[in-house]
Amino acid sequence: MTFLPEELLADQIATIIGDVRHVAVGNASPIPAAAALLARERGKLQGTGRPYVSLLGSSQHTFWTDGGRELFDCAGQGRIDVFFLSGGQIDGEGNINLVEIGDHAHPKVRFPGSYGSAHLYYVVPKVILFRTEHSRRTLVPRVDFISAAGRSAPNVHRTGGPVALITNRCLFSFADGRFTLKSVHPGHTVEEVIEHTGFDFDRPAQVPETPAPTGETLALLRDKVAPQLEAVYPQFVAKVFGRRESALSA
Amino acid sequence: MTFLPEELLADQIATIIGDVRHVAVGNASPIPAAAALLARERGKLQGTGRPYVSLLGSSQHTFWTDGGRELFDCAGQGRIDVFFLSGGQIDGEGNINLVEIGDHAHPKVRFPGSYGSAHLYYVVPKVILFRTEHSRRTLVPRVDFISAAGRSAPNVHRTGGPVALITNRCLFSFADGRFTLKSVHPGHTVEEVIEHTGFDFDRPAQVPETPAPTGETLALLRDKVAPQLEAVYPQFVAKVFGRRESALSA
Amino acid sequence: MTLQTLDEAIATITDGCMLIVPREVCGVPMAATRALIRRGVKSLHLVALPTSSLQADLLIGAGCVATLETSAVSLGELGPAPRFTAAVLSGAIRMKDATCPALHAALQAAEKGVPFMPLRGLIGSDVLKYRDDWKVIDSPFGESDPIVLLPAINPDVALFHAPLADEHGNVWIGRQRELVTMAHAAKRTIVTVETIEKRNLLDDPIYAAGTLPGFYVDAIAVAENGAWPLPLPDRYRADVEHLAMYAKMATSEAGFGEYLARHVYAEQPLSASS
């Protein structure tokens, strides 16, 4: 069955999410949102009823009633199992930069800001890094500004951190301060990943291809997830599930 | 015009309250509640609209919507100008004891506990101590347990504290860690106050008699305050403003 | 959310656990309290946020409590709480005296996942003196500015009674927002309610404003008149006659025993109208 890169990524992310209690997804993240809803549909099929999915941009898929601090308090309580972050830059130690490029006193580029990353990255057990521009501009040897650090000294309280980085080209896992290439998406190669990645990473002798989503997964995405996603991301749903156009490189 | 001791006390307390923004009154405090409502009626007459009065036992006279912590947060913000406290024991330095009598390891008497006193006494600018049993049992040289201290070292953050102690016999003011006898209620004497007070206090050569409430004040209490108080303290209102019986010694 | 019977819902309140319950005007889970006593729970570390009345007195008198952490226990206008007073004087329970905002702040620390919360006041009081677990530091933002730090209270179970839940496990708590903080801070939250409605409270913005999301709620049981003889805000008042009877009976151990036999161990607790 044919599928779009968005569907491949959502499938992979849903698998990384796994069987957890609560996945929260930030604003403007349609693919992670699709993945979280897919994980929930899988949970329904398996009879677990998990995970809860909070789409922060949605009033329908959100359970918050204690104001803007509740997400962070909830994460601090250990009740958020999975969250998604990105970065203007991401480096090989898992540091992310959401603030600026260049010298801090005179930056050349300014991004919006760190949002909640400087807290959530430390207390959410599975943070999935998501960046669909896989290039030496975004995946760098060392970020110019650390919005949130990929790892901490042993005495620093830390119950969370990055577990994976998924891009338009491949999937990395993250452990002990380093990324490992897990699989390369169909149509991409290991050499291409090396060429476009600014940081060192580990890889097995044979890097598998990221498996295509099964027919069952595609049916769940198209029949169950897309209708729920539509209220929050109408343009994304129209494009991917309607016109079946990808915004990502093939 | 004849009046009851309760009316005298409410009048005196309302005068100590003065022109402030917010008076909060704890549970089971009908005379302070009457005084706070009297202060509000006076504010209405003077066109200030002040003070807000929060009767903590009442759903009608309370503005809280943020749960039980709001009173304390509000006081911490400096928004509560007057509060009332009492004590199983009160000593000459303004320390109050709401916990126990005797040795801490083996107390002889146990009171309910400190409630919010260990915080409110420090942050509410005018705390009025109120105790209608004026005896050497209650007004002691040194409390057995300090629920809240009457004064603090100069470097301790303190924006509040006791300003007065009113009893069934007299009115003391409090400043610089000592009480001063301000007036003795009609029917009582300075000698009697000395006899029944366990702590040292200052007093002027001539101690005035506590002035009787004016006709205007009595009218406000009976016509305006009593009806508002009735929902919260029905038995008190029936007794004092209905049957005109005092629960205090004359 | 699976609806449970009262006894099922409280099954996870095990001997020795830290149980937090609300003050009298917030929805005290009295039906659940009687069920706990019937089941014979032991050695509770009971936290009453920030005070208690009948509930703590009953649990203490019935021998369920090892440690009590609160700011005050009293029957209000009906006088002292007799079993609490007796237990403190005899040393039968370990008392952790607090002050109201300290308990609220320590719960908020747990709510935020931080190890402590600062609080003004307290310095110079014996409340602080007898709390080895509270620390005084010099505020790093002042000069010689001592301030008390309170360790987070992380209860095992929060237990309260509310007017209403929906079929998704969302619970309407209205203005009683300490119930939200309790649920956020506790590892498990058990709620009894007057009624369960077939709706989603979160779909209605007016109700949602006073709703604890079901995500925080581990068990719900229906207990009509579940706060009786204490009041439930905006629903029913205290049963003052019954409370006066309790205050009188509980002054002696024998009278308290008789109260337990009649009103707790009897299989059907009396309802408010009986």
Place this chain on the structure above:
Amino acid sequence: MTLQTLDEAIATITDGCMLIVPREVCGVPMAATRALIRRGVKSLHLVALPTSSLQADLLIGAGCVATLETSAVSLGELGPAPRFTAAVLSGAIRMKDATCPALHAALQAAEKGVPFMPLRGLIGSDVLKYRDDWKVIDSPFGESDPIVLLPAINPDVALFHAPLADEHGNVWIGRQRELVTMAHAAKRTIVTVETIEKRNLLDDPIYAAGTLPGFYVDAIAVAENGAWPLPLPDRYRADVEHLAMYAKMATSEAGFGEYLARHVYAEQPLSASS
């Protein structure tokens, strides 16, 4: 509570004051923001709790802001906030970069009248490194357990837009509870509302649960469509077309000037329907 005109209500937002405003989905006071720009307020210390979009961009572009304290400014799916970006790069504003929960916690410190609040995370980040006003201490409850302390944020004025107030000055804020924290923390609170109803919101327990008591509110003005072109929760959505136009115009200073002339300085701001 005396009802005021918009210009009267914002009169106490003076040059140089610390002004706190809410994030996009909470009721951003856009009508009041335009009135502030028309009045020419200067040198604000603007705190956006915890992020901002059009509002911060407009105030910065119009030269009203000296210091900005927030966790992010962006126009969301419409891209970067152009005037914010330009001002940071040119050094026209002083930036105090934060992270969302740090701003919430620092507000809660002010709400509780304590000088600081602890927060997990942050250690090892440059957000912490560039905040000289944040301190790291060893938690006295751990062993070698560093934790960040954030000083309280005590704003001079909190300003927000809400759906509804009553004639007593009580404001219905629903689930947007950071508005409550803002009002508690600020010295003055100024609110614009869609409408004022002749009732007492506190008399209805369902509404009361989502109500900020009038005691905290210093001024109220009616501003219909007062969040436009931003959304007001449960009332109206964002005017995406208008925002897209802004995003385009604001990429250049000239375009931004034209936007100001047309949509801010023009005496009657356009309504959502125009």
